[in-house]
Amino acid sequence: MASSASARDLLVRGIAAAKAGSKQEATFFLEWVLRTEGAPDQHLEAWWWLSQVSNDPVEKRRYLEEVLARNPSDHRARRALAILDGRLKPETIVEADRVPERQPISGGEAPAERFKCPRCGGRLTAAKQGSTLQCAYCGWRRDLVSGGQHDSPAGREFVVAMAGVTAHRRPQDARTFRCQACGAPYQLAPEALSLTCAHCGSTYTVEQSDSEELIPPDGVIPFRLTRVEAARALAADPRQRAKNPELAGAGSRLVGVYFPLWSFNMSGQVRWSGMRHDENRKKWVSVSGSELVLESEYLVPASPRFSTRWLRGALVFDLKDARTFEPAFLVDWPAETYQIPMSDAAVTAHAEVFDKIRQRATLGTPERLRDVRFDSTGFSIDSFRLLLAPVWTEPAPSAGSMVRRIVNGQTGAVASSPAAQGWLARLLGGAKER
DSSP: OOOHHHHHHHHHHHHHHHHTTOHHHHHHHHHHHHTTTOOHHHHHHHHHHHHHHOOOHHHHHHHHHHHHHHOTTOHHHHHHHHHHHTSSOGGGOOOGGGOOOOOOOTTOBOOEEEOBOTTTOOBEEEETTTTEEEETTTOOEEESSSSGGGSOOOOEEHHHHHHSGGGGOOOOOOEEEEOTTTOOEEEEOTTBOEEEOTTTOOEEEEOOTTGGGSOOOOEEOOOOSOHHHHHHHHHHOHHHHHHOTTTTTOOTTOEEEEEEEEEEEEEEEEEEEEEEEETTTTEEEEEEEEEEEEEEEEEEESSTTSOHHHHTTTOOOOGGGOEEOOGGGGTTSOBBOOSSOHHHHHHHHHHHHHHHHHHHHHHTOOSOEEEEEEEGGGEEEEEEEEEEEEEEEEEEEETTEEEEEEEETTTOOEEEEEOOOHHHHHHHHHOOOO
């Protein structure tokens, strides 16, 4: 059998022939590589290039599946298989470092949906912590949480999304809006996803003017705490009393807000290698190993106003409670769409999980190691979701500055951070009590 060096020479010849369009010659050399005792990565590359020179869809699929059997994280094979299955259109693929500029659409009026009672036309409000819509006039009700149509939202395929423009963009255009009930005009920030008219109380969900280039919410975690319950949780938190004794128990300006989160599922392995000190032989010897990666629902903020520290602390959400998104969940609460593109959040999630795996591998090895190297290419993101998470928040003065006290709208856990800025600060500062 040929050696690894011979396999490398055959592989180089096969790839060169494939790039030159000589499919028969390429197939000859690449199949020869598979008959050698070459390295695993050489065989993987041979399978990949065989898929590129094959015109038979069945044969191409078999080659791609051989690649993924050896490396489930191979993005080339995953993308090619998505194209073969029809889940990804080649004409929609963009390079991440060359995303085409989007033409501004500023000045346009944002289309919106007003929530009104189907029976009497009255204003709908949220009841039972947001799980039910109720007419304030005739008592008509609609349950939002129960029923098969509101099962846990499905995830989106990461490789397919990353190939298109939507994964790399965020809302940019300011929009105008006019209340359909009283005619009051508004200027909306790009990230605004819903609005309650300050004059007549009508509630709207606002469609993105560039929705074809944005990712809509997949799921929502309904509010479980009322404002009164959130205020009690804030007053009962000993850390808040210690930091702000003059404010404990106030809670009068708490406003419910839906913040956006990216949720990622990851799998694969992290390979490592290094030198271990052999006490018996009194010398350093080469060692290697791998750590399994199975990360489910890893959350990353989709807004710069949402601290990662909160997600690892007080604002831990039970995602089993997530429901498939529909605009009716936004009645009575403002909501923000993402300002951090999915591609940027994916980089953050991958880096954080990789760092966690490195720490786990290092701490879990009692032996003396040095020159340890980790390879992150063996694990990847499989799927993602854009979720809206419930938060009660209150800007409040403390020690001559502004702090932002946060209450988890699902569990009642409390955290604090610097005050909100921009459109959300203006919204919260002028919001009426509910």
